[in-house]
Amino acid sequence: xxxxxxxxxxxxxxxxxxxxxxxxxxxxxxxxxxxxxxxxxxxxxxxxxxxxxxxxxxxxxxxxxxxxxxxxxxxxxxxxxxxxxxxxxxxxxxxxxxxxxxxxxxxxxxxxxxxxxxxxxxxxxxxxxxxxxxxxxxxxxxxxxxxxxxxxxxxxxxxxxxxxxxxxxxxxxxxxxxxxxxxxxxxxxxxxxxxxxxxxxxxxxxxxx
Amino acid sequence: xxxxxxxxxxxxxxxxxxxxxxxxxxxxxxxxxxxxxxxxxxxxxxxxxxxxxxxxxxxxxxxxxxxxxxxxxxxxxxxxxxxxxxxxxxxxxxxxxxxxxxxxxxxxxxxxxxxxxxxxxxxxxxxxxxxxxxxxxxxxxxxxxxxxxxxxxxxxxxxxxxxxxxxxxxxxxxxxxxxxxxxxxxxxxxxxxxxxxxxxxxxxxxxxxxxxxxxxxxxxxxxxxxxxxxxxxxxxxxxxxxxxxxxxxxxxxxxxxxxxxxxxxxxxxxxxxxxxxxxxxxxxxxxxxxxxxxxxxxxxxxxxxxxxxx
Amino acid sequence: xxxxxxxxxxxxxxxxxxxxxxxxxxxxxxxxxxxxxxxxxxxxxxxxxxxxxxxxxxxxxxxxxxxxxxxxxxxxxxxxxxxxxxxxxxxxxxxxxxxxxxxxxxxxxxxxxxxxxxxxxxxxxxxxxxxxxxxxxxxxxxxxxxxxxxxxxxxxxxxxxxxxxxxxxxxxxxxxxxxxxxxxxxxxxxxxxxxxxxxxxxxxxxxxxxxxxxxxxxxxxxxxxxxxxxxxxxxxxxxxxxxxxxxxxxxxxxxxxxxxxxxxxxxxxxxxxxxxxxxxxxxxxxxxxxxxxxxxxxxxxxxxxxxxxxxxxxxxxxxxxxxxxxxxxxxxxxxxxxxxxxxxxxxxxxxxxxxxxxxxxxxxxxxxxxxxxxxxxxxxxxxxxxxxxxxxxxxxxxxxxxxxxxxxxxxxxxxxxxxxxxxxxxxxxxxxxxxxxxxxxxxxxxxxxxxxxxx
Numbered sequence: 001x002x003x004x005x006x007x008x009x010x011x012x013x014x015x016x017x018x019x020x021x022x023x024x025x026x027x028x029x030x031x032x033x034x035x036x037x038x039x040x041x042x043x044x045x046x047x048x049x050x051x052x053x054x055x056x057x058x059x060x061x062x063x064x065x066x067x068x069x070x071x072x073x074x075x076x077x078x079x080x081x082x083x084x085x086x087x088x089x090x091x092x093x094x095x096x097x098x099x100x101x102x103x104x105x106x107x108x109x110x111x112x113x114x115x116x117x118x119x120x121x122x123x124x125x126x127x128x129x130x131x132x133x134x135x136x137x138x139x140x141x142x143x144x145x146x147x148x149x150x151x152x153x154x155x156x157x158x159x160x161x162x163x164x165x166x167x168x169x170x171x172x173x174x175x176x177x178x179x180x181x182x183x184x185x186x187x188x189x190x191x192x193x194x195x196x197x198x199x200x201x202x203x204x205x206x207x208x209x
Numbered sequence: 210x211x212x213x214x215x216x217x218x219x220x221x222x223x224x225x226x227x228x229x230x231x232x233x234x235x236x237x238x239x240x241x242x243x244x245x246x247x248x249x250x251x252x253x254x255x256x257x258x259x260x261x262x263x264x265x266x267x268x269x270x271x272x273x274x275x276x277x278x279x280x281x282x283x284x285x286x287x288x289x290x291x292x293x294x295x296x297x298x299x300x301x302x303x304x305x306x307x308x309x310x311x312x313x314x315x316x317x318x319x320x321x322x323x324x325x326x327x328x329x330x331x332x333x334x335x336x337x338x339x340x341x342x343x344x345x346x347x348x349x350x351x352x353x354x355x356x357x358x359x360x361x362x363x364x365x366x367x368x369x370x371x372x373x374x375x376x377x378x379x380x381x382x383x384x385x386x387x388x389x390x391x392x393x394x395x396x397x398x399x400x401x402x403x404x405x406x407x408x409x410x411x412x413x414x415x416x417x418x419x420x421x422x423x424x425x426x427x428x429x430x431x432x433x434x435x436x437x438x439x440x441x442x443x444x445x446x447x448x449x450x451x452x453x454x455x456x457x458x459x460x461x462x463x464x465x466x467x468x469x470x471x472x473x474x475x476x477x478x479x480x481x482x483x484x485x486x487x488x489x490x491x492x493x494x495x496x497x498x499x500x501x502x503x504x505x506x507x508x509x510x511x512x513x514x515x516x517x518x519x
Numbered sequence: 520x521x522x523x524x525x526x527x528x529x530x531x532x533x534x535x536x537x538x539x540x541x542x543x544x545x546x547x548x549x550x551x552x553x554x555x556x557x558x559x560x561x562x563x564x565x566x567x568x569x570x571x572x573x574x575x576x577x578x579x580x581x582x583x584x585x586x587x588x589x590x591x592x593x594x595x596x597x598x599x600x601x602x603x604x605x606x607x608x609x610x611x612x613x614x615x616x617x618x619x620x621x622x623x624x625x626x627x628x629x630x631x632x633x634x635x636x637x638x639x640x641x642x643x644x645x646x647x648x649x650x651x652x653x654x655x656x657x658x659x660x661x662x663x664x665x666x667x668x669x670x671x672x673x674x675x676x677x678x679x680x681x682x683x684x685x686x687x688x689x690x691x692x693x694x695x696x697x698x699x700x701x702x703x704x705x706x707x708x709x710x711x712x713x714x715x716x717x718x719x720x721x722x723x724x725x726x727x728x729x730x731x732x733x734x735x736x737x738x739x740x741x742x743x744x745x746x747x748x749x750x751x752x753x754x755x756x757x758x759x760x761x762x763x764x765x766x767x768x769x770x771x772x773x774x775x776x777x778x779x780x781x782x783x784x785x786x787x788x789x790x791x792x793x794x795x796x797x798x799x800x801x802x803x804x805x806x807x808x809x810x811x812x813x814x815x816x817x818x819x820x821x822x823x824x825x826x827x828x829x830x831x832x833x834x835x836x837x838x839x840x841x842x843x844x845x846x847x848x849x850x851x852x853x854x855x856x857x858x859x860x861x862x863x864x865x866x867x868x869x870x871x872x873x874x875x876x877x878x879x880x881x882x883x884x885x886x887x888x889x890x891x892x893x894x895x896x897x898x899x900x901x902x903x904x905x906x907x908x909x910x911x912x913x914x915x916x917x918x919x920x921x922x923x924x925x926x927x928x929x930x931x932x933x934x935x936x937x938x939x940x941x942x943x944x945x946x947x948x949x950x951x952x953x954x955x956x957x958x959x960x961x962x963x964x965x966x967x968x969x970x971x972x973x974x
Contacts, residue, residue, distance in 0.1 A: 014496065089492070094492060098498075098502050
């Protein structure tokens with residue numbers, strides 16, 4: 001069952017690079033949150049209930065509901081652009097993300113470590129690299145935020161892969177990271193778009209004090 | 210034995226007579242209209258068969274020859290499809306390669322005939338048709354490769370008969386394959402969201418514009434081949450979702466039901482989805498191949514080539 | 520390592536990417552019948568060299584196989600992409616030779632991989648497909664070059680943008696060109712399909728054996744062949760349609776008429792073989808088995824595939840019968856009906872010159888040209904119409920395409936080398952006294968160095 005969810009998670013990663021509308025980015029983030037909830041639930045059902053509830057809280061509520069809702073509100077309040085074009089044409093991005101997925105699967109074939117749980121590791125690594133590639137090709141700060149959240153999802157999977165026994169600490173750190181990032185960038189975006197009219201990173205680069 | 214051999218094509222031809230009618234009727238009902246009868250396209254074709262022809266002076270023998278070749282390729286492709294436990298008339302190892310390439314030959318002749326008229330409309334449609342079929346072929350072959358990897362066989366009949374649904378990942382692969390086949394069928398038959406068969410604006414035409422200059426016997430042949438092609442893809446999907454049955458009558462019943470649901474879902478999809486921006490079509494079609502690669506990787510996991518359980 | 524050096528040498532002869540830049544210049548310059556032989560046979564000498572080297576190598580075959588496969592994949596896809604944007608018909612055919620060399624290389628690469636992992640089926644089918652494609656390619660490429668020569672003979676232009684509607688003036692030539700085009704796209708019922716079929720079946724059958732790397736490599740091979748087939752179809756519909764169909768695009772085609780029989784005779788022979796191998800491939804399996812047995816003694820895979828090949832023959836037989844039958848039915852049905860001719864549907868306006876608003880070659884290839892901008896170097900030159908220009912002046916619109924490998928691998932280094940050499944050329948004055956001065960300086964140098972015990 002876990003494998004099914006992991007493959008669906010990889011499918012959402014492919015869809016991130018196909019779509020260009022911000023609305024679908026936000027939807028995909030919440031779907032990823034739900035899938036992560038399923039994966040974590042399956043994995044930790046036999047560990048102590050308090051950790052289970054915390055993980056539940058983190059993935060289902062924070063990743064799947066709170067953060068997308070916050071992003072949506074941010075998007076609407078500042079009347080940001082609805083379509084974020086990428087610098088690399090989508091055609092090539094699709095080929096690149098398929099190559100990244102195949103490369104990660106090939107790499108997992110050569111890893112011979114006992115501690116790493118391979119089924120999570122491959123897709124987690126692909127998600128992290130995919131998130132970084134997402135940030136590279138988009139110029140808009142909002143898309144950078146979305147890319148950062150993809151990387152956080154990938155790190156969560158990595159924590160499941162590496163630290164199967166004690167995900168509590170890692171997931172707490174990730175949660176803190178996510179909340180801080182979203183809050184900071186949200187506040188920043190609010191203030192920036194109140195003063196200026198654009199949030200394009202290349203124009204904001206010219207801000208000097 | 211003789212009765213067995215012609216059974217498959219007979220059933221498929223029967224369904225193809227009503228298939229376009231069901232799609233039109235579904236779209237009409239969703240739009241709130243009464244809609245024509247289910248057999249209306251069939252009557253249209255009979256009427257067209259009896260009419261005379263009007264040719265453009267610019268065209269040559271290719272224009273008159275192409276619909277015949279197109280119809281023959283689609284008919285031949287139909288002879289390769291098994292229906293559950295019923296073997297196809299022609300079945301050998303690697304027959305899906307011949308299947309795909311025969312259909313490509315039909316497309317080649319249709320594109321040549323479209324350019325034959327020397328009109329800008331047909332050129333546009335021919336250009337796009339060639340490009341989109343170029344992009345959709347890899348998806349088809351990757352799905353077949355996943356199935357070949359899973360079942361160690363290489364002909365349609367063996368592939369479909371040995372496809373066992375064991376673990377949950379197989380369910381996912383089956384759903385993924387059906388999803389990809391559905392979209393391949395929509396693209397190859399030039400339906401929304403890639404192409405709109407009802408529009409006659411040159412900006413949005415792909416397949417319909419290639420047959421703009423046809424009339425009479427030729428047009429009837431092309432339209433019947435369209436219906437036949439759709440039914441063939443429906444038969445492929447049927448083979449994918451067929452549970453293990455030994456009852457022949459049950460298989461036949463499930464075939465009719467699957468084709469009916471396929472036609473209705475095509476109508477529903479067409480009614481509720483807008484057409485893609487023309488410039489976004491290539492990447493949309495390429496995404497199908499990316500998803501098919503994912504399916505291939507899942508099959509690799511199932512067969513244990515990627516060892517993921519430790 | 521030794522193989523890499525041999526390969527580079529033979530690859531330049533065969534025309535693998537990125538050593539292919541000489542091909543598009545050589546083929547159009549030669550007379551057409553020589554181009555046909557050049558493309559059909561002389562290029563294959565490079566392939567022969569690679570195969571010969573392979574018979575001497577018995578270790579390290581797996582990386583060699585993968586290397587061959589990757590280079591052939593790139594050659595195939597890039598070759599046909601570059602071919603699509605050309606508008607000189609012989610240059611286009613030259614680029615197509617690169618693509619077909621890619622397919623042959625893929626077949627041989629698969630065969631070598633099969634040898635490396637001791638899989639006789641894969642080895643046999645890969646090699647058989649590759650070798651058969653060598654022969655097939657010679658057949659249909661020569662046919663295409665000969666027909667292109669016919670066209671050049673009659674219209675004195677190789678630029679397809681100036682042609683059109685030739686099918687009415689040269690019907691036999693058109694028929695042969697159509698035959699060649701369908702064959703080179705690898706479509707049934709002709710012989711290009713058979714060789715690709717052999718490679719496909721080899722890859723599909725052995726997909727489940729071997730490990731992850733092999734499965735992914737085979738998947739890459741399958742996707743490569745599919746892409747190359749699709750792109751070749753795109754390219755040749757464009758070429759055939761623009762040259763022969765539609766209306767004439769300029770007056771160069773006015774005086775074209777069918778060539779006489781002696782020019783058509785070789786084409787008959789070639790077409791006969793193309794159709795023969797396409798419909799009855801069983802007869803070529805025996806000679807192929809003998810050739811392939813040099814590499815692997817176990818050629819049982821070829822006998823295993825006979826039922827498939829016979830299936831193909833039966834299917835194609837039914838296909839041709841059906842076409843003939845339908846043609847008769849159509850003739851019968853048209854007996855009592857009215858058949859009129861009229862102008863092509865022009866959306867209710869047929870007053871314009873019909874040649875002007877039909878598709879041109881550049882428009883047809885625009886999709887791929889735009890997609891592969893980095894490789895084909897598609898550049899458009901035009902002056903933009905400004906917003907305040909109320910009555911725009913006449914403008915020119917030009918598109919150029921060039922080969923990126925040529926630009927970076929050949930032209931730029933040679934340019935720099937020439938610059939460097941020009942600086943040194945100062946010493947070449949052509950004056951005898953200066954040269955004697957150089958000789959005295961050199962002797963003084965040698966004397967001085969000997970005295971100082973350096974030399």
